[in-house]
Amino acid sequence: MMYADIVLPLAQPAYSFAVPEGVELHCGDAVAVQFGQRYIYTGIVWRLHGTRPAVKRVKSVGRRLYDVPLLDERQMRFWEWVAEYYMCTLGEVMRMALPSMAKPRGATEEEFSAEVFRPRTEQYVALAAAWRDGKALAAECDRIRRRAPRRCEALEAIASFGEEGRDADGAVPRRLLDIDGTILAALRKAGYVEVTDRERHAERGGHPLFAPPRLTGAQGRVAGEIRATWASGVTTHLLRGVTGSGKTEIYMNLMAEVLSAGGDVLMLVPEIAFTAQLVERMERVFGSRVTAYHSKLTVLRRTETYMRLLHGEGGELVVGTRSALFLPLRRLRLVVVDEEHDASYKQSDTAPRYNARDCAVVLASMTGGRVLLGSATPSLESYANALWHKYGYSVLGERYGGARQPDIVVSDTMRAVKRGERRGHFNIELIRAMEQALGRGEQVMLFQNRRGFSPFVSCRECGWTMRCPHCNVTLTMHKVSGRMECHYCGYTASVPRTCPQCGTADPAPMGFGTERVEERIAELFPEARVSRLDRDTSTSESAYNRIIKDFECGCSDILVGTQMITKGFDFGRVSVVGILNADNLLNGPDFRSSERAFQLMMQVAGRAGRRETGGTVVIQTSEPENPVVGWVAAGDYEAMARSELAERHAFSYPPYSRLIRLTLRERDAVLLRDGAVWLASALRESFGRRVFGPVSPPVDRVREVFIVQIMLKIESGRPMSRARELLRAALSRISADERLRRINIAVDVDVQ
Numbered sequence: 246m247m248y249a250d251i252v253l254p255l256a257q258p259a260y261s262f263a264v265p266e267g268v269e270l271h272c273g274d275a276v277a278v279q280f281g282q283r284y285i286y287t288g289i290v291w292r293l294h295g296t297r298p299a300v301k302r303v304k305s306v307g308r309r310l311y312d313v314p315l316l317d318e319r320q321m322r323f324w325e326w327v328a329e330y331y332m333c334t335l336g337e338v339m340r341m342a343l344p345s346m347a348k349p350r351g352a353t354e355e356e357f358s359a360e361v362f363r364p365r366t367e368q369y370v371a372l373a374a375a376w377r378d379g380k381a382l383a384a385e386c387d388r389i390r391r392r393a394p395r396r397c398e399a400l401e402a403i404a405s406f407g408e409e410g411r412d413a414d415g416a417v418p419r420r421l422l423d424i425d426g427t428i429l430a431a432l433r434k435a436g437y438v439e440v441t442d443r444e445r446h447a448e449r450g451g452h453p454l455f456a457p458p459r460l461t462g463a464q465g466r467v468a469g470e471i472r473a474t475w476a477s478g479v480t481t482h483l484l485r486g487v488t489g490s491g492k493t494e495i496y497m498n499l500m501a502e503v504l505s506a507g508g509d510v511l512m513l514v515p516e517i518a519f520t521a522q523l524v525e526r527m528e529r530v531f532g533s534r535v536t537a538y539h540s541k542l543t544v545l546r547r548t549e550t551y552m553r554l555l556h557g558e559g560g561e562l563v564v565g566t567r568s569a570l571f572l573p574l575r576r577l578r579l580v581v582v583d584e585e586h587d588a589s590y591k592q593s594d595t596a597p598r599y600n601a602r603d604c605a606v607v608l609a610s611m612t613g614g615r616v617l618l619g620s621a622t623p624s625l626e627s628y629a630n631a632l633w634h635k636y637g638y639s640v641l642g643e644r645y646g647g648a649r650q651p652d653i654v655v656s657d658t659m660r661a662v663k664r665g666e667r668r669g670h671f672n673i674e675l676i677r678a679m680e681q682a683l684g685r686g687e688q689v690m691l692f693q694n695r696r697g698f699s700p701f702v703s704c705r706e707c708g709w710t711m712r713c714p715h716c717n718v719t720l721t722m723h724k725v726s727g728r729m730e731c732h733y734c735g736y737t738a739s740v741p742r743t744c745p746q747c748g749t750a751d752p753a754p755m756g757f758g759t760e761r762v763e764e765r766i767a768e769l770f771p772e773a774r775v776s777r778l779d780r781d782t783s784t785s786e787s788a789y790n791r792i793i794k795d796f797e798c799g800c801s802d803i804l805v806g807t808q809m810i811t812k813g814f815d816f817g818r819v820s821v822v823g824i825l826n827a828d829n830l831l832n833g834p835d836f837r838s839s840e841r842a843f844q845l846m847m848q849v850a851g852r853a854g855r856r857e858t859g860g861t862v863v864i865q866t867s868e869p870e871n872p873v874v875g876w877v878a879a880g881d882y883e884a885m886a887r888s889e890l891a892e893r894h895a896f897s898y899p900p901y902s903r904l905i906r907l908t909l910r911e912r913d914a915v916l917l918r919d920g921a922v923w924l925a926s927a928l929r930e931s932f933g934r935r936v937f938g939p940v941s942p943p944v945d946r947v948r949e950v951f952i953v954q955i956m957l958k959i960e961s962g963r964p965m966s967r968a969r970e971l972l973r974a975a976l977s978r979i980s981a982d983e984r985l986r987r988i989n990i991a992v993d994v995d996v997q
């Protein structure tokens with residue numbers, strides 16, 4: 246008897262099922278299996294063997310779902326690596342990696358079957374064998390023309406259809422023929438034609454000779470360095486290129502080489518918003534080779550892409566967000582990771598808590614492919630790998646076409662207040678720069694990393710603040726909706742008129758978010774047309790696109806926004822960029838805050854003056870002496886990196902160590918504390934001083950659930966596999982405890 250270990254899309258280990266006589270299965274096949282009482286799941290055949298599992302009754306696998314395995318050998322090894330490294334089950338990898346229609350689930354066989362992916366089919370029309378001969382058909386047409394002129398016309402249309410539109414055995418897609426349904430039915434009935442349903446194939450015209458943009462001297466030199474790295478057997482190259490230096494042009498040149506040799510290319514971008522722009526740009530060079538892949542596409546689209554690639558013949562270019570890494574690109578030769586420093590590459594909220602950038606490097610080393618990491622401000626992890634010669638490294642310091650770097654003005658908020666040179670949230674330097682830009686018909690972008698009107702309201706007399714009843718956080722005031730809102734759980738309440746503690750009227754909005762900035766602009770620049778881009782205004786893709794388009798076409802003069810405005814957009818007419826409150830960024834709580842602040846401010850600054858004119862960036866801060874501000878003003882990445890790396894080294898933070906964070910969640914605060922104390926001391930038995938905590942995160946209660954964290958810091962060079970083993974042992978001890986097992990524990994390896 247044969248048995249199959251089946252991976253199910255659950256946080257559970259693989260289970261063994263019997264393979265009935267006569268059923269032929271391969272590793273990577275998708276099968277239907279009954280699991281538990283309630284559901285039929287899609288499972289993946291992971292291993293076939295002859296060992297009977299030690300249970301009373303072994304269930305049998307159900308039918309095989311597709312005619313090819315959903316995973317090949319290489320993908321299976323990759324999933325195994327992800328599950329091992331990030332400490333989750335293969336089932337959790339499966340849940341994330343396969344689009345949902347590829348892995349149907351149902352309470353009944355009917356429900357399950359209804360969900361199974363079927364490729365879209367279309368009708369194909371071919372002449373019946375007897376009429377393929379041109380002379381025979383001509384004679385027949387002459388015979389019937391008087392009686393049935395329209396049938397004749399139809400037959401001739403099919404016969405004379407161009408070769409390139411036909412499929413391998415000469416059939417023509419019905420949709421390309423202008424033939425009436427009744428005529429076609431009659432022809433079929435009379436035996437003139439055969440009509441079949443066939444899988445619909447995307448037309449993949451386009452020729453394999455691509456014409457990527459010609460590189461400039463500096464760009465060409467960098468492309469040469471990248472090729473040299475790869476030729477020397479080093480898989481990964483890091484390219485640091487300032488915004489507008491033409492990194493994308495270099496990517497396209499390297500992609501063209503791979504695609505014309507029949508290899509597949511994957512280009513990862515941190516956010517969905519980037520894909521549309523980039524796909525358009527890629528299509529101009531690579532035509533129909535380009536496919537977009539991200540979570541906002543319909544499940545049908547995503548599943549179709551996955552299924553199509555199973556039969557791929559190479560020469561595919563996928564532009565996608567992190568999950569695109571799990572697509573079955575069978576000839577993957579190159580992965581480009583753009584904006585490689587971006588935290589969105591890390592999935593933090595659910596398992597597998599993987600970092601797509603790091604996974605790309607591992608995947609490429611498994612397939613013999615290459616990786617190119619690009620950024621204007623690389624992560625210190627990647628930069629350190631370059632310093633240590635694990636990665637190749639190039640720098641592109643000039644903007645394309647001699648565009649100037651923006652001038653950076655550091656504006657001291659405290660001084661402005663003292664001198665009476667501050668209006669609302671604007672220092673005089675920023676106001677002047679804006680006046681000049683608007684006067685010249687140019688545009689302005691303003692960055693404020695908080696949405697809403699004000700992050701909290703507070704009583705002037707007793708200091709009371711309004712908090713969320715379900716979370717340990719203040720409520721944000723939103724003036725547009727007229728509500729107080731919790732940014733963690735979505736709870737809303739009306740704006741308080743009096744302080745519930747002392748009765749004083751009108752608690753004051755404190756601090757400022759994007760809405761309040763927008764209101765101030767209206768007072769300061771009543772003529773200017775303002776739009777705002779944040780989570781509240783971009784509730785749908787079309788709303789988001791409208792705001793971007795408005796600004797692009799010059800229908801608005803000033804764009805205020807959160808992080809959303811910092812990324813990737815190339816607006817030619819922006820000459821002033823303001824960072825309204827850099828202090829928020831500089832004083833983050835964790836060891837990465839300086840790096841993050843630098844990256845974010847450089848990215849915001851990169852939006853200014855992308856064409857000939859150069860531009861001005863005004864950074865408002867009460868800490869003008871902060872070294873990060875100095876590095877941004879000088880555009881000095883290397884200085885930031887040297888200083889930060891020295892600090893990380895001194896305190897043994899990444900890249901000199903790896904961090905594993907355990908997040909414990911439970912409604913019962915006492916139980917949670919007991920569990921956390923128990924786990925921390927169990928871990929100290931094996932890890933000693935490498936254990937930190939338990940500590941409460943800044944927001945330690947969300948939706949009535951309390952949160953506590955424990956951190957493990959493992960020095961680089963220490964075996965991680967041993968660390969995982971010890972950690973697993975401690976976790977299985979806690980899950981064996983009657984009382985403590987209730988606590989939910991999430992493991993996050995390489996925390997962002």
Ligand code: ADP
Binds near residue numbers: 493
């Ligand atoms: P990055 O990706 O480094 O921010 P881009 O690739 O977007 O830079 O280049 C910035 C601008 O310069 C774009 O508008 C791009 O079309 C143009 N550009 C860069 N290099 C070239 C080149 N070799 N030929 C033509 N245009 C270029």
Ligand code: ZN
Binds near residue numbers: 706709
């Ligand atoms: Zn009060």
Ligand code: ZN
Binds near residue numbers: 713714731733736948
């Ligand atoms: Zn809340």
